[in-house]
Amino acid sequence: MRYLAGRAGALLAVVAVIGLLPRLTRTDPALTILHARYADRPPTPEVLDAIRAETGLDGGPLRVLGAWAAGLLRGDLGDSWVSGQPVGPDVTSAFGVSLTLMGVSLTVAALLALALAGGTLRRGARRRLVTTRAGAGAAVLAALPEFLLAAVLATVLAVQLGWFPALGWGGPEQIVLPALAMGVPAGALLGRLLDDALPAAFAEPWARAATAHGLPARRIAGQALRRVLPALLPQLGLVVVGLTGGAVAVETLYAVPGLGGTALAAALAQDLPVLQACVLFLLLLGVAAGLAARLGSRALLGPARTDGALPPLVAPALPTRHAVTVAAVVLAAVFAAVVLTGLARDPLHADAAARLASPSAAHPLGTDSLGRDVLARLAHGAARTVLAAVAVSAVTLVLGLVAGAVRAGALIETANALPAVLAGLLVAGVAGPGPWGAAGAVAAVAWAPLAAHTAALCAQERAAPHVAVARALGAGRWHRLRRHILPGVVPPVVRHAVLRIPAVALALASLGFLGLGTAAPAPEWGRMLSENMAYAERAPWAVLAPAAALAALGALAVLTSAAVRGRGRG
Template sequence: MKYLAGRIGALLAVVVVIGLLPWLTRTDPARTILHARYADRAPTPETLAAIRAETGLDGGPWQVLGDWLGGLFRGDLGESWVSGQPVGPDVTAALGNSLTLMAVSLAVAVLLALALSAPTLRRGAARRIVRVRAGAGAAVLAALPEFLLAAVLATVLAVHLGWFPALGWGAPDQLVLPALAMGVPAGALLGRLLDDALPGAFAEPWARAAAASGLPGRVIARHALRRTLPGLLPQLGLVAVGLTGGAVAVETLYAIPGLGGTALAAALAQDLPVLQATVLVLLLLGVAAGLASRLAVRALLGPALTDRALPALVAPRLPGRRALAVAALVLGGLLVAVTVAGLLRDPLHVDTAARLAGPSAAHPLGTDHLGRDVLARLGHGAARTALAAVAVGAVTLLLGLLLGAVRAGALTETANALPAVLAGLVVAGIAGPGPWGAAAAVAAVAWAPLAAHTAALHAQEKAAPHLTAAVALGADRAHLLRRHILPGVLPPVARHALLRVPAIALALASLGFLGLGTRAPAPEWGRMLSENMPYAERAPWAVLAPAAALAVLGALAVLTSAAVRGRTPAGPK
């Protein structure tokens, strides 16, 4: 009951922020409405006051919130500030499209996860405990953001090979690329988790007894799969939550009339009633997915599935720590070399005679649609992104330590389940698109894993015998904190925060890709990708260069994290 109350309280706090968007925004909503509906009228104080009175924006924050909540209870989502039409019908139609895309993407993820774990299922049923065959490739694939995979698939499979449509919605073939872009990273993650859990299930006494009694291998594999589901369903719920964030970029790139694309357009146009409705629905979809996963776990758990004496799960088979470290150093060196080479060039110089020029001695990575050097923009974008990611990482470390120390469990779980894109949409609705807003949006959700880690280590240190001995010897709170608790908590959490810097950089790039981050003409990898997508057929290098840089960044995050963690156990003989 306490858990449920905490989650409901945190969710209501998020809903209140959404309801207060018209009051929290730094721009004058009346001017937004005037420019959208009455472009020929001057923004006189009388005109603006009349618009505020007509829309109910002349009251205080609680009146704004009350009017919005009252409309929700009546089924009224308000009227668009831009079109003046009711929001409800458009959001309902967009919801249907988004649910279709998410359902197909989730099916792709489940099928890919089963395919990645198929070798373990076959050999484990034959009483041979094998480790993960997905390996580092699946780990890197799982770390790639949806917007990056969507851009690469559109460039290669749609534009150059012509196998699928690059845009549109309605025909079955128009669903393939968006579903792959959203489902493949999720499926790679689920596949690694499933392959990690299956060997432990096959090592349990029931599986060995069933194999000894001659039970068919497919039956044993089916029961082993069911045995691992309770531990995987919460992750499946988080994957479904992640799809709500990935839908924003994918729907925008493929011109799908769904909730994600509608929310982004509303954020950029400051059409706050539409943004409120779409973000609320996306948030409720994520909450419903998490709740459904918990209910499914309750339904699956039974006496045979609650055995506490379970063997340790077999760790995934990845390359040894030395191989991981070497791969990380090679990728890091390549990234640094490109950055240094780009920093020596001017990223803003425009050569109109060399627009969309291919790679050459003068432009090693070609030029973009304006004739700017791609290598220069990659280098300066790397420096900008790295500095922003380190700054956000420092802020999230501080927030994680503070909120983890006070055990803000419900708030931590709620923030952990919110995609950075949704936070970016809300921040854009308040402060408008920009680099500071993107940094604030990522920091608003990226602290949650660090807070959970801090809370766990804090509880562990408080229960340690050396702390009890220090208290018995008369140590005060300051001494306990300085000499016992902080040395056990701060170094691991700081290392954790450092490992998350590449993931933060990818999150910032995703917001830049959506137009919610760094503004033009400043170089930024995500924005470079979105700016050059219309020219992918004529100049694929302008798209593939930032895509490759982002892919290397994702791979570097995975390899560095795996190399720093504990030793990988040796495989069975």
């Protein structure tokens, strides 16, 4: 009951923030409505007061929140500030489209996960398992953001090869690319987790006994899947939460009339009633997925959940592969060389005579639609992105240490269940798009994994013998915290924060791709993708160059993390 009460309280706090968006915005909502619906009226105080009274925005925050909540209970989501039409029908229709897309994406993810873990499953069932099989390729795919894969698929399979439609929704062929863009990273993540968990299941005594009794390999494989699924179902809930954020970029790129594209359009137009409804639906979808995963895990465990008959999975030790470290160093060196080469060029110089020029000695990566050097913009965008990611990571480190130390469990889980894109939409709805808003949106959710790590380490350190001895010797609470607990907590959390810098950079790039980050003409990788998508057929290099840079960043994060873990095992 305490668990449910804490999580429900945190969820209600987030819902309250959504309901208060009209009072949190820096612009006068009455002016937004006037410009959208009554452009012929002058913005006099009397006209603005009449609009506030008509829309219920003339009261205080509690009145606005109460009116919004009362409308929800009646099934009334309000009226659009732009069109003046009821929000409910359009958002409900968009919700159905998003559910369909997410369902197909989850099917793609499940099939890919089984394919990636299939080798381990077959070998383990026949007692020939040596190591996992998914490898670094699955980890790199899992690290790719949906907007990046969507852009590459659209450029290659739709524009260049013409195999699928690039835009639209309706026919079965139009769902293939969006479902692949959302399902492949999710499936790679689930496949990697499944592949990592299976060796521990096959190493348990029941698997050896089943083999000794001559059970068919298919039955042993099925029991191994049942053994590892309870631990993976919570991750499946997080995957669905990630899909809610990824749907915003994918639906926008492919012109899919779902909740994601509707929410982005509403955030850019500051049509807050539509944005409120979309974000609320996406949030509740993520919460429902997490709850369903928890219930599914409890159902699979059965009586073993309470009688302690099921020990935790302990993976067998695997040999450290020094090739991972070498690959990380080589990739980092190539990445740095490209950046240093491009920093000497002007990223804002536009040569009208060289618009969409192909790669050459003068422009090694070609030019974009305005004749600007792609290499220069790529390099300067890297510097901007890395500096922003380092700054955001420093803020999230402090927030994570504080929140983890005070054990804010409900708040940590709620923030961890919010994709950065949803936070970016909320910030854009309040303050408008911009680099500071994008950084704040990423920081608002990126601290949660660090806080969870801090809380786990603090609990471990508080139970350590040296802390008990210090307490028995009369050491005060702050002395124990400063001299005995924090020295064991801060270094690993700092290393964790450093490893998450590329993930923060990718999150900032995703907001830039959606137009919620750095404004033009400043170079930024996500914006470079969105600016050049319209010219993917004539100048694919303008799209593939930032896409390759983002993919390299994700691969570098995965390889560096694997190298650090390998050194830790050694």
